[in-house]
Amino acid sequence: MRRAIVRGTGHYLPERVVENSWFEGKLDTSDEWIRARTGIERRHFAAEDQRTSDLGILAGKAALENAGIPVDRLDAVIVATSTPDLTFPSVATMVQAGLGMQRGFAYDIQAVCAGFVYALANADAMIRAGLADRVLVIGAETFSRIMDWTDRSTCVLFGDGAGAVVLEAAEGAGTAADQGILATDLNSDGRYRDLLYVDGGVASTGTSGHLRMQGNLVFRHAVEKLAQTAHHALEKAGLNPEHVDWLVPHQANMRIIESTAKRMQLPMEKVVLTVADHGNTSAASIPLALSVANSEGRFKPGQILVAEAIGGGLAWGSVVLRW
Template sequence: MPNAPFVSKARISALGTYVPERIVTNDDMSRIVDTNDEWIVQRTGIRERRYAREDEYTSHMCIAAVQNMIDRHGVSVHDVDHIIVATHTPDLPFPSVACLVQAHFGIPAAGAIDLNATCAGFVYGLHHANALVTSGLHRKILVIAADTLTKITNFEDRTTCILFGDGAGAALVEQTDGEGAFLAHHLGSDGTGGPQLYRTGIAATLNGQELGGNGKLVQNGREVYKFAVSTVPKGVDALLARTGLSSADIDGFVPHSANTRIIESICERTGIPFEKTLCSNEYYGNTSAATIPLALQLGVDDGRVKPGDLLLLYGFGGGLVHAGLIVRWG
């Protein structure tokens, strides 16, 4: 049976994050395109975002997030045996960002791969790490989610450039002798929706359709909204049904922080109170794969996320893809 539940033997043991120093406010955006603070806040919930330096790339942010994790928790990455970096904005087509991270920290014996599930990347990365650890193939996996979206943003498109920022998050997924932290997963995709959110590369056509964008991100916001608010609630229902839980049992809902209006609509359809939702877009913008770990870190820092809490993580984005997990924190 696809997505059948199994007994996890993995837990998330540490978390760290990074955002660039440069703050770009809505007033700053109004000097780039025809917009204003009120218009942006009402439609997206975003007030600020962070921009990477011209010479700062995804690997630099990944390394900074891992170092933050080490500093916060006193953990070592020297014995990590696999590295997964979730990104769709790698420094280079190859070598992978994961290899650049491995080299920086001098990790002696680790597999290294980049995973592209766009804005669902962190959830996909955790899911794969859980499977590899639970199967016994690996013991300690470094999962990093990072994107430098400002490198691929079209700053002449007022409907998309206001959304995006840069950031990174890192987590350790380790084998545990006790009960694993991963209770349920739900994954899905709809490749027919690819033309609604894409970036051109070697090919300039998709599903027989000519694409524009010149290597910049292109998004049909209305269609992505429809995909998210119709797909994510069904995925949430599937996760709850698989575990026998109700929405009231969830201590924290951590969706991809694409847009506050999308999240509010998802909450209305799932019955999860918006007050239980952890978001990172208000002051970091839409950081793609990094929004969920950034929101988690904010929740940990302000006490909204506590050891033992049941968290429901749900990512969605280009592909179109989506992925959800229920995990026990700490």
């Protein structure tokens, strides 16, 4: 059967680095308070003239270079984002143009922080079905544009950035020993949409709005649902937590990550962590973590990785792949 193999990774972080101390003069908060509750120490903010597509283009170029695949061999670009440049056209078409790609197709996926997992699952399905041989999957966000800077419970959490993965079709035996994406698990439950949302939109207010979150409730759902989806994906792949070499979680909050790893009975040494330096970059957080860890040589051929995320919707899911 056809498998979607990871051929390359790449990422881009805006030049502006914002330490926790930046918030101290603006809000009733402190570096100690933010670190203790989230594990975040700093994040990156896009420049005024930078758009989400700009970040995505730079991450995409880095991933293509890492993969050694020229842009004219790509069949598709999928961008996961909740902060598009415009209502339409899609960020993906802007990335397509920015990369100089004049063939194939491009589209966006919006599942907030779970967006990259959803995008990987889409790319995997297209490759399995023979609709594409090579797909560039990007998570890119400029969440600094939708922050309420008077709300200390949310504005200290998020950052901007982009990460990308190049997937390529290869033949596998259809077993858990194959390289590439082995299983995916996607879920959503709209009953919980008011736990994490943006209070604006084209059809409601005509504005972009600001992010709103009931943090305590999101935390409880996250810990339960992330461990659950990871187990489901592993079962689909014919594996169990003992086979996992690396957990690559959505980088939202250190306490959520630690609790999820504990439920999966995984030591923190097997968890890729970037939350301290990036903050929560929503759909960009998993591809950023993948690219950073890959650039450090942490992933070895044949190792099993589990990526998992949850975001507004609520939407959540996971991907199991062999490196």
